[in-house]
Amino acid sequence: MNAPVPSVVTPTEPHVMQTYGRLPIALARGEGCWVWDVNGRRYLDGLGGIAVNTLGHAHPKLVPALQEQIATMIHCSNYYHVPLQEKLAAKLVELSGLTNAFFCNSGLEANEAALKIARKFGHDRGNHNPELLVFEGAFHGRSIATLSATANPKIHAGFGPLVPGFVRVPLNDIAAVEAALAAHPNITGIFLETIQGEGGVNPARIEFLQQLRQVCDKHDILLMLDEVQCGIGRTGKWFAHQWAGIQPDVMPLAKGLGSGVPIGAVVCGPRAAKVMQPGNHGTTFGGNPLAMRAGVETLRLMEEEGLLANAAKVGAELKAGLERELAGVAGVTDIRGQGLMLGIELDRPAGAVLGLAAEAGLMVSVTADRVIRLVPALILSSSEAAQIVELLVPVVKAFLAKEPT
Ligand SMILES: *Cc1c(COP(=O)(O)O)cnc(C)c1O
Numbered sequence: 001m002n003a004p005v006p007s008v009v010t011p012t013e014p015h016v017m018q019t020y021g022r023l024p025i026a027l028a029r030g031e032g033c034w035v036w037d038v039n040g041r042r043y044l045d046g047l048g049g050i051a052v053n054t055l056g057h058a059h060p061k062l063v064p065a066l067q068e069q070i071a072t073m074i075h076c077s078n079y080y081h082v083p084l085q086e087k088l089a090a091k092l093v094e095l096s097g098l099t100n101a102f103f104c105n106s107g108l109e110a111n112e113a114a115l116k117i118a119r120k121f122g123h124d125r126g127n128h129n130p131e132l133l134v135f136e137g138a139f140h141g142r143s144i145a146t147l148s149a150t151a152n153p154k155i156h157a158g159f160g161p162l163v164p165g166f167v168r169v170p171l172n173d174i175a176a177v178e179a180a181l182a183a184h185p186n187i188t189g190i191f192l193e194t195i196q197g198e199g200g201v202n203p204a205r206i207e208f209l210q211q212l213r214q215v216c217d218k219h220d221i222l223l224m225l226d227e228v229q230c231g232i233g234r235t236g237k238w239f240a241h242q243w244a245g246i247q248p249d250v251m252p253l254a255k256g257l258g259s260g261v262p263i264g265a266v267v268c269g270p271r272a273a274k275v276m277q278p279g280n281h282g283t284t285f286g287g288n289p290l291a292m293r294a295g296v297e298t299l300r301l302m303e304e305e306g307l308l309a310n311a312a313k314v315g316a317e318l319k320a321g322l323e324r325e326l327a328g329v330a331g332v333t334d335i336r337g338q339g340l341m342l343g344i345e346l347d348r349p350a351g352a353v354l355g356l357a358a359e360a361g362l363m364v365s366v367t368a369d370r371v372i373r374l375v376p377a378l379i380l381s382s383s384e385a386a387q388i389v390e391l392l393v394p395v396v397k398a399f400l401a402k403e404p405t
Pocket of ligand 1: 111193
């Protein structure tokens with residue numbers, strides 16, 4: 001006998017480890033900037049899988065390319081040359097002006113590689129206790145080393161002892177950077193997100209980035225820009241630091257690079273590109289043909305469809321729409337960000353907005369407790385941006401009217 005089919009499926013997961021406080025929604029499929037849950041309800045996707053789905057869902061040109069790749073070869077190991085690695089590395093080098101790339105599978109892995117490069121850069125120069133300068137508000141991942149580089153004490157809690165060797169200063173404070181470098185002569189690099197993501201969409205200021213570049217050149221240390229979230233066209237340039245007209249020595253990438261296929265990369269300039277030698281670092285899955293194809297096709301389709309310009313234009317429209325509709329609303333303290341990486345800061349913890357927005361048919365995230373974050377696919381259209389505003393503004397107003405400060 002068949003069990004009766006419930007009219008509305010409520011997801012339960014007795015066997016999945018409880019690492020997330022999830023919304024009671026299970027997504028079944030997506031198309032462009034829209035997703036459908038298992039009950040057939042449609043949502044506008046303002047989250048893009050957390051800045052991952054660059055080309056949206058089920059992109060009509062990405063899908064057949066990946067299908068062809070899966071039918072050809074998914075994985076082979078780094079015992080052999082993988083021609084697609086060279087193809088993707090060459091493209092990243094062309095777009096960044098840097099010289100070499102290493103491929104891995106995620107953001108934290110890209111950051112781990114960066115941290116190892118910074119340490120070995122020190123050891124290679126006789127500095128056997130290398131330290132790194134990191135920042136308040138930073139998020140670099142959930143491995144033991146990258147959570148140690150992360151600022152949030154909630155992410156540290158329960159996982160001590162932390163990895164030593166991180167010196168932390170406030171963001172956008174060049175005097176604090178200079179003072180830390182004077183007090184810690186073993187510092188071999190400065191490590192920051194060009195725009196902090198999990199920290200609440202906080203940009204490093206353009207002058208600050210330019211000053212960091214000068215400081216790193218003066219001290220002959222590495223400028224390491226974590227562009228895992230803000231890179232790959234999200235701000236309207238390929239990499240967010242390009243707005244400051246500078247280049248980093250080390251740039252970890254991940255989220256948007258594969259349009260949803262897991263991938264990470266660390267791209268290096270001449271000061272760092274030769275630090276890693278055979279035997280120093282490795283990965284089983286990293287650089288596999290499927291992930292490399294996803295990276296190659298993502299960057300190719302971004303160019304073909306003019307998605308940098310789209311991110312800049314539609315992002316500006318979205319920000320302007322939010323500014324217009326939320327102007328003067330008590331409880332909204334700031335609207336910031338660039339391109340399609342935007343944050344709306346409230347004066348109170350805003351976690352409940354997640355569920356309220358989903359009920360209204362919109363996917364968003366809330367980060368750093370009180371910042372509603374929008375990081376949709378870079379294919380977002382002007383009319384979809386207007387719909388995000390239409391859906392989100394009443395949710396924010398209703399939330400602020402009900403929820404105490
Ligand atoms: C998401 C993120 C990471 C971690 O990436 P994972 O793929 O989740 O390991 C690191 N740095 C930044 C800036 C991120 O936004």
